[in-house]
Amino acid sequence: MKAVPKVNTDGLYIEDTLVDDAFSGVVPFYSYMEQGITDVLSTTESVTQPEDEPSNEPESNISGYIIGIPVTPGLFRPRFDLAAWNAYETALTAAHDSFQQALSGWHALPEEQRGDMPVLESPPQPTLWIEGLTPEEIEELTRPQPIEPNEMDRLGSEMVTRELEALELRQQNEAQGAQIVGLELRLLSLENS
Structure with missing residues (x-):
């Protein structure tokens, strides 16, 4: 076969x-x-009938x-x-x-x-x-499709965004802490003078 x-x-x-x-x-x-029923595959036996009778x-x-x-x-x-x-x-x-x-x-x-x-x-x-396809249909089939992110990709992207936000907040904290230390030093120097 x-x-x-x-x-x-x-x-x-x-x-x-x-x-x-x-x-x-x-x-x-x-x-x-x-x-009225179409596309039914079957086998039928040949039966000889008179020509005037419908088959x-x-x-x-x-x-x-x-x-x-x-x-x-x-x-x-x-x-x-x-x-x-x-x-x-x-x-x-x-x-x-x-x-x-x-x-x-x-x-x-x-x-x-x-x-x-x-x-x-x-x-x-x-x-x-x-x-059997036209060039336009082939082009449509072969065009790169946008990839929809799955849940793991979406969660990973959100996690990276949150880590960047946390890093920015740490940097702002350090800058404000440095300003506070500078102000305290100025205040101490004024008190000592």
Whole structure:
């Protein structure tokens, strides 16, 4: 088993899901609608009914896709480009059909006229995982957020403020004490004279 990404119908990453190790490609997953209740995943048995009778099976809707291609690291909100995937699948099919035609033509030739066997040339796989956020949204996410102080920081700040106030009061006391001593000395010198 391996974990592969699961995306919604817009290609935006939802979560990882476990699949068989051999899984690759892109496959849809469905939600079922029954009597107005949506997004209830269930399995139903196939029952053959006459064509003129309405079916009691729930209606199925594509809810998203399971992607067998790993998510490109470094994306803020990964989005799978479903249009690019479909174009790539179409190009692969066209390349395979062209190879089959060339191979059939090669086999139809006599051995002495064949030359080199045709080679399947697959188109390069495009970048399928892209950023799902706009540059403005990324800037908003990456902007440094103001840090709100916790209670310990707040108490520490208050304690430093109180210690500074106490130091200022001590300095004022010393200055006033020195003035008082100076006045007492002047008074003693006046009394002695």
